[in-house]
Amino acid sequence: MDVRQLTYFLAVVETMNFGRAAEQLHIAQPSLSQAIGTLERELGVPLFHRVGRGIVLSDAGAQLIEPARQVVRDLEAARAAARSARGLERGRVELVAMPSPGVEPLATLIRDFTAAHPAMTVTADAAFTAEEVIQTVKAGRAELGLLGAASPPRAGGLRVLPIEDQPLVLVSPPEEDAPRTSHAPVLAHGAAERTVTREDLAGARLIASKQGSLMRRLIDDVLADGVDAHIVVEAEHRTSILPLVLAGVGHAVLPSSWTPLAQRSGARVRRIEPTAWLRIALVFRTGILTPAAQAFVTCVEDYVAEQRAATRAPNDRPGLSPESAIRLGRHPT
16 A cells, blocks of 8 residues: 555546546556556555446445555655745645634635745635534545634544634614614724624524524524514525625624624624633644644734734833723723
């Protein structure tokens, strides 16, 4: 067994088609079939079952996926380590992120990382739950995972680096009357938000994500408490929620990471009291990371240190008030 055979095996797993895998690997299909057949004979078990013109993974093949990914990744780590003496001149960061953390802080993190390492590439795949992020990293499909959850994640076997806590906010259409607000004064966009209580959502038409997210849990809790609100849309793709709000379909509960984009688009953003927090964290394996991934982790650690410094002494930084720090999800820790 060698790394080339494992790479071929993983290509077939990804495509579940020998022809497409051969095209992806830039080799002839007979050469690929021969390499997989040799690997199966060496292991003494079939890795795929041929069913008609298709294939399905055998139990042994399913068990091989994660170890194969780790072997291939470890080899890439060794190669990248040899290249790192040239200052990370090239390489790739493989990351998986949930939608809201994928807005912020991921945009800022990628900006800072690519500014420091302009020849590097960041691959950001999508996941919709914290558990999906954790399993993707554990399975070796990504080295790093960016997630958000109501509480620190249980990621046995992975390191967890807390990044920031984002309060949930109510995003309302530009031209539509918002729910009743608290006694806070009406302020222009860009100033500290007004607030709404959960009871203030009575009569509101709501755009909700599917079951499982913290934002949906808050809406379900509001409805369970007898507040007469109505879910008018359930959107599986959270990136479609803000366009629906801007179209006047209804109001949405989102993390504060959406605030700058929502306000630039003309939507109104208000804090929801009592506050619910989305805990943002980076997860990754406890073993050796590729130099590219380690550099990204260092970028995240620098970001966390900067935010903590900003919130400990907000009056020392022009333009960052305590209220602004909270709005951005950067409360003292």
